Amino acid sequence: MKKIMGLALVLLIILIGCSSKTDNQKNQQSSVEWVDVVKWQDKKYYYNExxxxxxxxxxxxxxxxxxxxxxxxxxxxxxxxxELKNTEATFIGKGTKIYKINNDENVDMIYIQNKVYTIK
Known part of the structure; x- marks a missing residue:
């Protein structure tokens, strides 16, 4: 009987420890810092000041x-x-138009909302 009570006590302590760890993990918030990037035709374009x-x-x-x-x-x-999918952006709003840059046959640069984005 003492063995069963001891085992039950150990299991109870383990369960309490696991439960409180899970609660702490739920309360933690992750923070992600996004760079200004657009995905277009399977390539990532980054804001180029x-x-x-x-x-x-x-x-x-x-x-x-x-x-x-x-x-x-x-x-x-x-x-x-x-992971960004084609035609998605980190900051540029949905519905914003993407423009080609003249004389850029390889489309290494695109123009969106008064900004140039280039492939790195």
Missing amino acids: KQTNTITKDDIGKEIGEITFTVVGSEEEKNPNY
């Missing part, structure tokens, strides 16, 4: 698409494992 400062209206070409999902402000914002 230097290129943005040199672009003119004449450099902006035709519309080639639009953003379909924005990570920041969504349920995925705190998910560090979230």
Whole structure:
């Protein structure tokens, strides 16, 4: 009988320890810092301040698409494992138009919301 009571006590202590650990994990919030990036045609384009400062209206070409999902402000914002899909962005709002840069045949740069994004 003493063995059974001792075993029950050990199991109870283990269960209490596991339960409180799970509760603590639920209360923890993860924080993810996102960079300003857009995924377009299976490539990631990152905000490029230097290129943005040199672009003119004449450099902006035709519309080639639009953003379909924005990570920041969504349920995925705190998910560090979230992978962008084509036409998704971290900060640029859904429905924002994507433009080609003239004379960029390889589409190494795109123009969105007064910013240039380039492949790294």
